[in-house]
Amino acid sequence: MQTIVISGANRGIGLALTRQFLQAGHHVIAGCRQPAEAADLLASLGSLELAQLDVGDAKSVSLFCQQLGTRAVDVLINNAGVMGGEQQGIGDMDYADWLHTFEINTLAPFRLATALLPNLKLAARPRIATISSQMGAFGLELGTGLYAYRSSKAAVSKVMQVLAQELAADNIIVCPLHPGWVRTDMGGQSAHISTEASASGLFKLIDNLTMDQSGRFWTWEGREHVW
Numbered sequence: 398m399q400t401i402v403i404s405g406a407n408r409g410i411g412l413a414l415t416r417q418f419l420q421a422g423h424h425v426i427a428g429c430r431q432p433a434e435a436a437d438l439l440a441s442l443g444s445l446e447l448a449q450l451d452v453g454d455a456k457s458v459s460l461f462c463q464q465l466g467t468r469a470v471d472v473l474i475n476n477a478g479v480m481g482g483e484q485q486g487i488g489d490m491d492y493a494d495w496l497h498t499f500e501i502n503t504l505a506p507f508r509l510a511t512a513l514l515p516n517l518k519l520a521a522r523p524r525i526a527t528i529s530s531q532m533g534a535f536g537l538e539l540g541t542g543l544y545a546y547r548s549s550k551a552a553v554s555k556v557m558q559v560l561a562q563e564l565a566a567d568n569i570i571v572c573p574l575h576p577g578w579v580r581t582d583m584g585g586q587s588a589h590i591s592t593e594a595s596a597s598g599l600f601k602l603i604d605n606l607t608m609d610q611s612g613r614f615w616t617w618e619g620r621e622h623v624w
């Protein structure tokens with residue numbers, strides 16, 4: 398049984414990932430802002446441990462790490478994310494919201510990953526999987542607008558690429574992942590795939606990740622993504 402930490406585990410892709418890893422017999426430490434209100438999460442079957450985790454709050458991250466203590470963590474999935482507000486365009490940019498989007502989508506995955514390094518180093522095949530997005534890829538031109546979201550995801554992919562190089566000496570695998578366009582509160586109901594389909598693909602990919610895949614960008618289908 399491996400220990401899997403998932404942020405933003407209470408709904409959307411994070412909830413589906415939690416269920417996938419529980420079904421596979423792993424112990425999941427499900428981080429969410431309001432654990433007591435995570436009804437769907439509480440109904441999940443398996444070795445589930447709920448923990449309060451606001452990834453944008455350094456104190457919450459610190460208390461979360463204290464709850465983990467000196468246990469080995471096999472996989473960290475940085476899933477929590479925000480789209481940013483409605484005002485992300487030319488002439489109506491909400492700069493405070495842009496900064497908040499960066500805090501949650503870019504800075505927080507780095508903070509959580511580095512805070513959990515002692516736990517990850519205790520695992521046999523430690524992996525840091527960060528849910529980025531094709532919306533942050535330089536090699537694709539996918540529409541316009543959403544400057545805050547796109548730039549935060551482009552930045553987190555770069556952060557993970559650098560982290561992969563730095564942690565290679567510790568044999569820690571680090572990858573940004575694109576989960577597909579998924580029907581969630583964020584993705585909307587017109588999105589291409591269900592949370593189950595996304596999580597099933599991500600589960601297979603994360604379960605089998607090897608060192609030679611580290612520092613590269615992957616899709617939920619296991620295909621390499623352009624940067």
Ligand SMILES: NC(=O)c1ccc[n+]([C@@H]2O[C@H](COP(=O)([O-])OP(=O)(O)OC[C@H]3O[C@@H](n4cnc5c(N)ncnc54)[C@H](OP(=O)(O)O)[C@@H]3O)[C@@H](O)[C@H]2O)c1
Binds near residue numbers: 405429453531
């Ligand atoms: N859906 C898509 O098509 C798609 C495509 C590409 C990438 N992604 C990425 O996939 C990840 C999951 O997205 P989703 O579609 O499942 O979105 P979602 O349904 O909106 O869920 C977002 C999750 O992130 C959590 N979260 C937000 N801010 C947080 C914070 N400060 N601390 C802890 N948790 C926080 C939310 O918790 P609360 O319930 O407390 O708000 C929720 O659990 C995100 O990183 C997103 O950018 C999604």
